[in-house]
Amino acid sequence: QKEVEQDPGPLSVPEGAIVSLNCTYSNSAFQYFMWYRQYSRKGPELLMYTYSSGNKEDGRFTAQVDKSSKYISLFIRDSQPSDSATYLCAMTKGGFKTIFGAGTRLFVKA
Amino acid sequence: GAGVSQSPRYKVAKRGQDVALRCDPISGHVSLFWYQQALGQGPEFLTYFQNEAQLDKSGLPSDRFFAERPEGSVSTLKIQRTQQEDSAVYLCASSPPKWDTQYFGPGTRLTVL
Numbered sequence: 001q002k003e004v005e006q007d008p009g010p011l012s013v014p015e016g017a018i019v020s021l022n023c024t025y026s027n028s029a030f031q032y033f034m035w036y037r038q039y040s041r042k043g044p045e046l047l048m049y050t051y052s053s054g055n056k057e058d059g060r061f062t063a064q065v066d067k068s069s070k071y072i073s074l075f076i077r078d079s080q081p082s083d084s085a086t087y088l089c090a091m092t093k094g095g096f097k098t099i100f101g102a103g104t105r106l107f108v109k110a
Numbered sequence: 111g112a113g114v115s116q117s118p119r120y121k122v123a124k125r126g127q128d129v130a131l132r133c134d135p136i137s138g139h140v141s142l143f144w145y146q147q148a149l150g151q152g153p154e155f156l157t158y159f160q161n162e163a164q165l166d167k168s169g170l171p172s173d174r175f176f177a178e179r180p181e182g183s184v185s186t187l188k189i190q191r192t193q194q195e196d197s198a199v200y201l202c203a204s205s206p207p208k209w210d211t212q213y214f215g216p217g218t219r220l221t222v223l
Contacts, residue, residue: 004152006152008150034211041216041217041219042216042217043114043201043203043214043215043216043217044153044201044214045214046211046212049211088152088153090152096141096143096158096160096165096166096205097155097158097166097168097169098143098155098212099155100145100152100153100154101152102150102151102152103150103151103152
């Protein structure tokens with residue numbers, strides 16, 4: 001079993017929809033949780049960064065962490081075709097070694 | 111400003127050849143990471159440098175993989191006697207001294223025939 005599980009999708013939604021992306025993890029030592037966006041043939045770019053449990057909002061993006069359930073989520077409001085990409089969850093115990101999920105491919109249809 | 115750059119962007123090697131992949135981090139970034147990303151998967155940690163010191167190489171798949179950062183800036187990932195299973199995108203990332211995020215390069219896509 002992988003330390004971080006993420007549904008690979010693909011997930012297809014109409015423009016304007018609310019998108020929910022999720023990951024589960026098995027190691028309770030993880031403390032820092034991140035979401036990256038990766039466009040085709042590009043490197044990942046950081047979207048959201050959260051320490052421990054709670055919510056964090058940045059524009060159309062909201063990240064949630066529930067450490068008791070070992071479950072993290074990313075919500076995208078008013079999704080746009082430009083949001084079409086692969087979304088990677090990632091986490092670390094506080095050091096430098098980051099563990100990534102497999103990524104969920106998202107398609108937003110105009 | 112300039113981001114993380116990697117070269118070459120694409121590399122085709124015959125099985126058994128040695129390859130060298132280069133990473134130029136963002137100027138002033140102390141930390142440098144290498145990842146391997148197989149098709150349809152997330153990046154997998156290979157190794158980490160703080161300045162010129164290689165602090166963790168636990169993710170390197172075999173002793174055919176070797177990384178160096180001799181002057182604490184540019185880094186090279188070398189793969190000896192390449193195998194087909196080495197085909198992947200190799201990503202480099204760097205972080206500033208106060209680590210809060212990693213900035214990724216575009217990757218080098220390695221295909222071993």
